Structure formats: C-alpha cells, structure tokens
Amino acid sequence: MGDDIMLVQVYLDDIIFESTDQKMVDEFQDVMQKRFKMSSLGAINFFLGLQVDQTEKGIFLHQSKYVADILSRFKMEDELIAKNPLSVNHGITPENTGPKVNLTLYNAIIGSLMYLTASRPDIIFATCLCARYQAQPNVNHMLAVKKIMRYLKGTPSLGLWYPRKDEFDLMAFSDSDYGGCKRDFKSTSEGCQFLGSRLISWQCKKQTAVAQSMCEAEYIAANPVNHSNTKHIGIKYHFIRDCYEKKLIDVQQIGTTTQRADLFTKVFDRPRFLFLLNVLGVKDRAEVVSNKELLK
Incomplete structure (x- = not known):
C-alpha cells in the first residue's frame, strides 16, 4: 500500500x-x-525472554526478568555489586595452573550469559573471553564469570533504546585487536551497525586465521564474511576498494576516541566504558521509560 x-x-x-x-x-x-x-x-511486550517496552517516544528492549532469574538460579543475589563486567587487568589466561572448578556450573553460567547478550552488548566481550576456557576452567575463570554476574546485579535494567524520531542512515563500525588471544594469538574482530543512532547488530568473534600484521587483521574485521582467511588479503583489499569506488560504501577512518566498536574487543576503565555504552544507545530503563507512558 x-x-x-x-x-x-x-x-x-x-x-x-x-x-x-x-x-x-x-x-x-x-x-x-x-x-x-x-x-x-x-501489542508485544514479551518474546523469547526479551521484554519490549513501547512508548510514544520509542521502544526499549531489555531482559530485566531474565537477569533476576539467572542471579537467583546461580545464587548470586547476595553478592557485592561490580561496576564493570571485567577488570582492566583481568589476568585471564589459558594457563591451567590454577585449581579446577565445576565444569557443568561454569558452562551453565556461560550459556546463560550468552543468551543475555541479545540485549546486553556491554557484556559480550567479557562473556566471549570467558567462553574460550569452557573446556578446562580454573578458579580465575570462575571468578571472572562471577564478576560479570555481579555487574549484572548492579545493572539489571540496562537495555537498548530505539527512539522513534531519528535518522535511518546505515552506519557500520569495525575494528580489530592484534593477536589478542593468548592461547593461539589470533586476532579478534569486532563490529557494530546502526540505523541512525539505533544499534541494530553487533559482533565479537575470534578470527579463523592468524593475521601476519595489524593491516591484515583490520581487513578481516572490515570484510569477515566473504574473505575470512588471511591468504586472500589481496582479494580483501580489492573487494573493499571496488565497493568504495562504485560508491556502494563510504569508508572513513575512525579515531580511537570515537570508535564505537572498541567495546567488543577491549577492556576499559569505568569513564570510557560508560561513554561507549551511551553512544551505543545502552540505557537504564528508568532513563527512558515511564510506566505512565507505556502503550497498551
């Protein structure tokens, strides 16, 4: 019509x-x-564990009930609150020198956190990092996942805010670390996509091959689907350049201070962490939704 x-x-x-x-x-x-x-x-207000609050100003997606459920399931309701999901000097390594922990419990927590990343991009890097050690977790890994849970206790109602009145320009940010994995020294690609200011998808994935340079790692992060192996670096370069010359995409260099994708592959102190949450549109429910404004 x-x-x-x-x-x-x-x-x-x-x-x-x-x-x-x-x-x-x-x-x-x-x-x-x-x-x-x-x-x-x-009108939708709950779907597959995802809560949807609709107002005249926009839509807020969150999983507050799910957060409460997993805190109760793993008996974390009385734990102290953490301000960040991961410490800057977290010390998570593949070394198996520490005492082993309950494998079933560790994997259950990881699985629950993975499901929560559907609306919580703030925990995806920490969760993915801890998920790499599911085969033989030790006490340091368990302390790390419990810190994520303690962070959730202090931020149960964080979610994604989608304002009704906003632009619909498609923007994508991509970046990569270099040899960040301490087990096999593969790099981690990260990216996030926006419609205007609305975050619509995000990724944090270890690359399939070892990059020989920071340049290769960046190319893989910029074009991860069609050419994921570093041996095709020439194809990556020409593919991206061809799209740029045809004006299918506009490639711009993003400074460190404005690189929104950094949240998905690095750990930051609290001020920088809060700044990235704000530009990604991660808000507390109380900031944007009033019960009087909810649409029925």
Missing part, C-alpha cells in the same frame, strides 16, 4: 508482525486467524 511496509517474523509456533499502516496489521491478523488456529496476544 504505497510506501507502507509490513514485517513478519516466525519462530516455531510464535509470530510477530508489524506495519507502518494499522489497516495492514488488522487485515493480516484476520487472514491468519481464518486460515490457522491461532490467537492474538495484542
């Missing part, structure tokens, strides 16, 4: 649909209910 659009997402026996035209929503709902045995739950 003109410039209006409809989006439909299906997951097993659950379905979400929305449109820029309410008439399209009503017609689609009528058709689905006539052809299938289904019921409508109205």
Whole structure:
C-alpha cells in the first residue's frame, strides 16, 4: 500500500508482525486467524525472554526478568555489586595452573550469559573471553564469570533504546585487536551497525586465521564474511576498494576516541566504558521509560 511496509517474523509456533499502516496489521491478523488456529496476544511486550517496552517516544528492549532469574538460579543475589563486567587487568589466561572448578556450573553460567547478550552488548566481550576456557576452567575463570554476574546485579535494567524520531542512515563500525588471544594469538574482530543512532547488530568473534600484521587483521574485521582467511588479503583489499569506488560504501577512518566498536574487543576503565555504552544507545530503563507512558 504505497510506501507502507509490513514485517513478519516466525519462530516455531510464535509470530510477530508489524506495519507502518494499522489497516495492514488488522487485515493480516484476520487472514491468519481464518486460515490457522491461532490467537492474538495484542501489542508485544514479551518474546523469547526479551521484554519490549513501547512508548510514544520509542521502544526499549531489555531482559530485566531474565537477569533476576539467572542471579537467583546461580545464587548470586547476595553478592557485592561490580561496576564493570571485567577488570582492566583481568589476568585471564589459558594457563591451567590454577585449581579446577565445576565444569557443568561454569558452562551453565556461560550459556546463560550468552543468551543475555541479545540485549546486553556491554557484556559480550567479557562473556566471549570467558567462553574460550569452557573446556578446562580454573578458579580465575570462575571468578571472572562471577564478576560479570555481579555487574549484572548492579545493572539489571540496562537495555537498548530505539527512539522513534531519528535518522535511518546505515552506519557500520569495525575494528580489530592484534593477536589478542593468548592461547593461539589470533586476532579478534569486532563490529557494530546502526540505523541512525539505533544499534541494530553487533559482533565479537575470534578470527579463523592468524593475521601476519595489524593491516591484515583490520581487513578481516572490515570484510569477515566473504574473505575470512588471511591468504586472500589481496582479494580483501580489492573487494573493499571496488565497493568504495562504485560508491556502494563510504569508508572513513575512525579515531580511537570515537570508535564505537572498541567495546567488543577491549577492556576499559569505568569513564570510557560508560561513554561507549551511551553512544551505543545502552540505557537504564528508568532513563527512558515511564510506566505512565507505556502503550497498551
């Protein structure tokens, strides 16, 4: 219908649909209910553990209930609060000299944290780093994952804020460390994508091959899907340059102070950490949502 659009997402026996035209929503709902045995739950507010708060000003996604659940499950409700998910000098290494810990418990915590990263980009680097040691975790690794949990205790209602009135320009930030993994010295790629100021996806992934230079690591981070092996560095270079010359993309150098993707591959002190959360649109629910403003 003109410039209006409809989006439909299906997951097993659950379905979400929305449109820029309410008439399209009503017609689609009528058709689905006539052809299938289904019921409508109205405006979305909870889906697969993800809570959705809708207001006239925008949408806030969070997992506050899930945070409370995992803190209770792992008996962390009475622990002291941590201000950061990971210490700058965290000391997490692949050395197996420390006392071993309960493998089942460690992996259960990692799995729970991984699910939480769907709305919490602030913990993805710390969680991914700890996940590398799931085979033989020691006491230092357990202390690290428990610190992430203690950080969650102090920030249970952090989530992603999507303002209604904003631009829709697509921007992507990518970066890489160099040989950051202390086990195999592979680099870690990180990236984040925005529609205007809205964070829509983010990544933190160890590269599949050992980069021979910082330049190679950066190219892999900029183009991780089509050319993930460093032996194809020439292809990476020409692929990115070709896209740039055809004006399919605009490549710009990002200074260290404004590199939003850094949150996904580095550890920072609290002021820098809070700055990155702000530019990524990670907010506390109380900052942007009032119960009086919630749409029913």
